[in-house]
């Protein structure tokens with residue numbers, strides 16, 4: 001038997017957990033939008049020396065940290081377990097071992113506190129994030145979700161269900177390309193912010209990298225080719241002793257990566273008749289993407305919304321926030337809730 005709050009829409013505090021990848025995050029969100037705490041413990045230092053996430057290490061680290069992060073989230077929000085109305089957890093998609101840690105913790109909490117349990121899709125969480133900070137966000141809208149694992153153009157109707165995916169990447173995600181290029185250039189991990197910062201000091205016209213699928217006539221993306229072009233260019237230029245500065249390479253790569261994201265999103269906005277665009281996921285933290293999308297959006301009369309940086313990259317606040325909407329729609333999960341790698345959004 002779980003305790004259900006009688007009033008659904010008021011003062012409902014949900015504890016959310018996200019352990020889908022390399023961040024251990026726990027948040028308390030009231031009524032879907034008011035963030036009482038959003039603790040994010042990054043494992044970057046642990047994975048840095050391997051140049052990417054090592055799944056087994058990520059799971060072990062989540063196990064070490066999860067109880068402390070739950071405690072910290074409660075303390076920061078000044079909330080007791082008895083004040084909570086539900087427990088939400090990312091149960092898909094992600095690294096299976098990592099997801100399982102969050103799912104097990106959420107089940108234990110829900111069972112002990114006799115609270116409703118909700119399994120939440122991580123990508124839907126990203127899509128929800130801009131809504132938490134922008135009252136003016138209207139529906140339906142078009143969402144570009146760009147992270148280390150996903151590059152999706154999604155039509156978002158009112159009601160946080162029945163999403164329609166217009167296009168996705170056929171190979172690497174945009175964030176993955178940033179990470180691989182940074183690794184190749186010896187810049188460190190994760191590469192997105194490092195390249196973003198270096199690019200500000202570089203000349204984006206120094207090298208012309210390809211814009212894959214720019215004119216493909218559909219809404220699909222491809223990011224593995226750009227990465228290979230950067231590698232081939234650097235190899236050749238090094239041999240000929242004509243290697244430009246790393247700032248110029250970063251700026252030129254970023255210009256190519258961002259141009260495709262903006263062009264495809266703007267074309268879809270025009271063709272589908274949208275007036276509102278949202279940017280979400282880790283790559284939505286990118287300064288050039290934000291700027292170029294705003295400029296291009298203004299030209300076609302579309303408003304662009306993106307979350308603050310902390311809500312762009314992985315966080316549990318977006319999970320607890322979306323869980324409130326799902327709770328109000330009647331979602332309740334059983335204790336047989338499982339982790340899944342399935343990335344379908346329904």
Ligand code: KG4
Nearest residue numbers: 147148149175192193282283285286313314
């Ligand atoms: O959403 P996220 O935290 O995790 C996934 O769900 O994948 O996204 C992480 C990705 C990484 O690939 C990282 O390099 C990229 O987001 N990223 C950025 C920036 N900040 C993070 N990419 C470009 N520019 C940034 N400023």
Ligand code: ZN
Nearest residue numbers: 126147313314
């Ligand atoms: Zn994510």
